[in-house]
Amino acid sequence: MPTCEHCERHVSDRFVRVFADDSGKVYACPNCSANAGIAEVVRERARHA
Structure with missing residues (x-):
């Protein structure tokens, strides 16, 4: 089951x-990020992972 690396919640x-x-x-997922900026948060967190 896939999960968010940041908050460990299930994602589809x-x-x-x-x-x-x-x-x-x-x-990043809708549970830990604002939907409007989720793509930007994903890119930023991936850079620092």
Whole structure:
């Protein structure tokens, strides 16, 4: 079951296809980030991971 690397909450397979990095990790999700800026948060957290 895929989870957010930041908050460890479940994310859907569909969410992973859209927002995961090349290795399949999701660094932000609707539970821990504002929906409007989720792509930016994903990129920022991935840089610091």
